Amino acid sequence: MGVPIFLLAILWFSFIFYRMAQVERSAVPLPADVAIVLGAAVHGDQPSPALAERLEKAFELYQQKYIKSIIVSGGLGKGKEHSEADVMSTYLLKKGVPASSIYLENKAVNTLENLSFSQKIMQENGYHTALIVSHNYHLMRAMEMANVLAMDAYPVGTDSASIYIPYYRVKEGFAYTKWIYHKLLVLPAQEKAKGNK
Numbered sequence: 001m002g003v004p005i006f007l008l009a010i011l012w013f014s015f016i017f018y019r020m021a022q023v024e025r026s027a028v029p030l031p032a033d034v035a036i037v038l039g040a041a042v043h044g045d046q047p048s049p050a051l052a053e054r055l056e057k058a059f060e061l062y063q064q065k066y067i068k069s070i071i072v073s074g075g076l077g078k079g080k081e082h083s084e085a086d087v088m089s090t091y092l093l094k095k096g097v098p099a100s101s102i103y104l105e106n107k108a109v110n111t112l113e114n115l116s117f118s119q120k121i122m123q124e125n126g127y128h129t130a131l132i133v134s135h136n137y138h139l140m141r142a143m144e145m146a147n148v149l150a151m152d153a154y155p156v157g158t159d160s161a162s163i164y165i166p167y168y169r170v171k172e173g174f175a176y177t178k179w180i181y182h183k184l185l186v187l188p189a190q191e192k193a194k195g196n197k
Contacts, residue, residue, distance in 0.1 A: 016140075016173045023140040027155040033127035034103075035067045035156070036118045038111060038134040038142060039074020039084035047087050049162035050135065055088055057158040058133045059095050067131060070097065071121055073105040073114040111138070112145050112182075119151055131156045137169045141176045148183060 037058045040051040047055060061067050070092060074084025085106035092102055103121050108114040115132070122130060129152045132142050136157035146153040159165075 012177070013170075013173050016176055017169065020137060020140045020169065020172070023143060023155060024136045024157055027136070027139055027157045029061060029064075029066045029131065029156050030154050031065075032067050032129040032131045032154065034069045034071055034122060034129075035061050035131045035133050036071045036073060036115065036153075037088060038114045038132065038138065039072070039088070039108065042074075042077070042080065042082060042084050042087040045082050045087055045090065047084075047091055050160060051084070051088065052091065053158050053160055053162060054133055054135065055091050055095075057156060059092060059097065061131060061133070061156065062097055062101070069101045069103060069125075069127070071103045071105055071118045071130075073108050073118045075107050075109045075113075111142055112179075115142065115145050115149055115151065115153075119149055128152055130154070133158070135160055135163075135168070137165060137172045141172065141179055144179065144183070148187070 035058045037054050040054065041048040042051065055072075058070050062070060072085045072088035072092070074088065076083040083106040085104040089099075089102050089104050093099060103125070105114070105117045105121055108117050118130070122128070130146075132139070132146060132153050133156050134142055136159060139155040139157050143153070143155050
């Protein structure tokens, strides 16, 4: 019994890594209304090196005029004094992005909330298209979530010199598996419950 389960796990993760690579290859910047930077760890009032890499990619898109505005998305982590969004906004302001071009989403605590809450900001401000900015390994799950939310969104990834990518790919594999469970079982149940009210 243990061997078939082990083989199934290998096949499942092989599929995930293959799909990750597919999305990474397709992640070419396109003109859009806004970029959404998905949050990551902060250290005090500074972004972690990994989060800074995402912010640098968003700043590059802004400089190259792919987008005119940036949504920074991330809430207040446990034991933290500054939300991820606040730290990201300050970083971009110091880079020269005007405050009028930065929108803060400071409630999200996971990727689905990053996108859902950012989508509301887009709707409130008349934005229709978005570039989702994160590390390459994260793009597949983020884009599947964006599709579930019916967002007109495109992935833009960044590599990393600050984190051990093989570890994060495996970790993302487990996160993606959890998302599939959520998408197939939890979300339909939530929609059914709403319909019964």
